[in-house]
Amino acid sequence: QKEVEQDPGPLSVPEGAIVSLNCTYSNSAFQYFMWYRQYSRKGPELLMYTYSSGNKEDGRFTAQVDKSSKYISLFIRDSQPSDSATYLCAMSAPNNDMRFGAGTRLTVKP
Amino acid sequence: DTEVTQTPKHLVMGMTNKKSLKCEQHMGHRAMYWYKQKAKKPPELMFVYSYEKLSINESVPSRFSPECPNSSLLNLHLHALQPEDSALYLCASSQDWRDLDTDTQYFGPGTRLTVL
Numbered sequence: 042q043k044e045v046e047q048d049p050g051p052l053s054v055p056e057g058a059i060v061s062l063n064c065t066y067s068n069s070a071f072q073y074f075m076w077y078r079q080y081s082r083k084g085p086e087l088l089m090y091t092y093s094s095g096n097k098e099d100g101r102f103t104a105q106v107d108k109s110s111k112y113i114s115l116f117i118r119d120s121q122p123s124d125s126a127t128y129l130c131a132m133s134a135p136n137n138d139m140r141f142g143a144g145t146r147l148t149v150k151p
Numbered sequence: 152d153t154e155v156t157q158t159p160k161h162l163v164m165g166m167t168n169k170k171s172l173k174c175e176q177h178m179g180h181r182a183m184y185w186y187k188q189k190a191k192k193p194p195e196l197m198f199v200y201s202y203e204k205l206s207i208n209e210s211v212p213s214r215f216s217p218e219c220p221n222s223s224l225l226n227l228h229l230h231a232l233q234p235e236d237s238a239l240y241l242c243a244s245s246q247d248w249r250d251l252d253t254d255t256q257y258f259g260p261g262t263r264l265t266v267l
Contacts, residue, residue: 085193086193141258
């Protein structure tokens, strides 16, 4: 079993929709949870960073971590065509080694 | 097999050493990537290989030398590194990189490099 599982999609939604992206993990030592956005031919950029469980909101983006279920989510409200990208979840344990999900390709259609 | 593997997991080297990082995938992907990630920063793209040819070199110092011996393997040769080169080095692969539908990257676990 992989340490981090993420459905690669692709996921296509109409403009204005709420997008839900998810990852599951198996390593209970993970404490830091990140979501990266990667546009085509670019390196990933950090979107959200959460420590331990709970919710974090930043504009149209909300990150949720449920450590009891080993499940993390990223919600995008009022999605825009400019949100079209690959979204990668990543997580790390205190020794800072990071594990990435496979990434979910999102397309938001005007 | 949807996995990108990297060896070694950890590497400690002196500034005069020569070492190599290895990356392997068996997904039939024809694009492979090297990234460098410093703590609490997003990964920075270093090199992109497409069909075993170097397609992108993001102005990386020559002390980092990539090599793609075949479509499944990607190496990063290290020589005369500096302490500031200490970082997590990530490898990734994608089906292709020229097409938006095929450039989703799969990341390996990374090699934690420490330069003394």
